Amino acid sequence: MIGRLRGTLLEKQPPWMVVDVAGVGYELEASMTTLVAMPGTGEPVSLYTHLTIRDDAHLLYGFAREQERALFRALIKVNGIGPKLALGILSGMDEEAFIRCVMDDDAKALTRLPGVGKKTAERLIIEMRDRFPHWQQPGELAVGMEGSPGSVPAAAADPVADAEAALVSLGYKPAEAARMLVGLEEADSTEAMIKAALSRRLAG
Numbered sequence: 784m785i786g787r788l789r790g791t792l793l794e795k796q797p798p799w800m801v802v803d804v805a806g807v808g809y810e811l812e813a814s815m816t817t818l819v820a821m822p823g824t825g826e827p828v829s830l831y832t833h834l835t836i837r838d839d840a841h842l843l844y845g846f847a848r849e850q851e852r853a854l855f856r857a858l859i860k861v862n863g864i865g866p867k868l869a870l871g872i873l874s875g876m877d878e879e880a881f882i883r884c885v886m887d888d889d890a891k892a893l894t895r896l897p898g899v900g901k902k903t904a905e906r907l908i909i910e911m912r913d914r915f916p917h918w919q920q921p922g923e924l925a926v927g928m929e930g931s932p933g934s935v936p937a938a939a940a941d942p943v944a945d946a947e948a949a950l951v952s953l954g955y956k957p958a959e960a961a962r963m964l965v966g967l968e969e970a971d972s973t974e975a976m977i978k979a980a981l982s983r984r985l986a987g
Contacts, residue, residue, distance in 0.1 A: 788804055795824060797815065797977055815949070851873060855870070897955045942973045947961055
């Protein structure tokens, strides 16, 4: 099991990134929350990871915080929640926001996340309620990177198109993804554009 990686960020193309560790490039899929926390390419990073082994692929997921990985692992144990949907949930809200939604029975807020309908939201509230004490214990809250937080990500050829593709990969329909990005073209980076779109969608 690969539990953590420390290396150099080679590439960042939401929802994917590549980290070089001693000459080996590890491709990881991550939430927008983690991708926004990452520095620019060429900078050192440290990520918590989760490895999923399937018949046709070995998939590695990266997380800036240990608590985010813990929530991811709990989410994929819920009936009907796979890794893709779990990342969509983590992209739309952080751990604290998710806990508040569950504890407040706020199914409406959860249904604003990609792929989460009313029944799924209700199932999340029921099955996740008793699992929170684990994340509420003191833990390592580092953002998971060693480079300068002010590093500028590498410029993308078409940030809007990249942002739309990333939203589609999270479960939004193309037309919906395009609408979510209207007015956000001046964002500092593709990651910031995606995060702003998700925050606006969650706010309703």
